[in-house]
Amino acid sequence: MATTKKVLVAEDSSVIQNLTKRILQAQSYHIFAARNGRQVLDKLQQESFDIILLDINMPVMDGMECARQIRALGDSEKSATPIIAITGNAPNYSMEDFKLAGINEFLPKPLDFDRLVELVKEYTS
Incomplete structure (x- = not known):
């Protein structure tokens, strides 16, 4: 059996964090x-x-800034970790802004959880 994929959810809203956690745990991800x-x-x-x-x-x-610092890490495996941005301010950023920061994809808020699961599966398989 495949190993359980580990997802780090960085979100200051406990509501969004808890919903994301429940939805991804139901898909057998370790959050x-x-x-x-x-x-x-x-x-x-760690x-x-x-x-x-x-x-x-x-x-x-x-x-x-966090994405830029992840991409600058000395550990090549960790610096290449796929990053999906979650934002309520998508109109303030272009895909080019996200790419320059090292972000692979972005999802606007309110979150489409079906799309979230789809992207997580895509980037972790």
């Missing part, structure tokens, strides 16, 4: 949570993830 970009980087120091779901607007360190 880890962070509330800001600094916590994401701290967790990446372990690897198969994908990171990254809110763009978070306290302490926003998702764009």
Whole structure:
């Protein structure tokens, strides 16, 4: 049997974080949570993830800066982790902005959870 894929959900909204967690756990993913970009980087120091779901607007360190720092990590496996941005401010960013920060895809809020599951499956298979 395949190993359970590890998903890091970085989201400061506990409602969105809990919904995302429940939906992905139902798909047999192992979920880890962070509330800001600094916590994401701290967790990446300790372990690897198969994908990171990254809110763009978070306290302490926003998702764009966090993505840039992930891509700059010295560990080539961790720096290549797929990143899906989650944002309520999609009109403020272009796909080019996301790509320059190292983000693979983005999902606007309110989240389409079917699309979220689809993207997580795509990037972790």
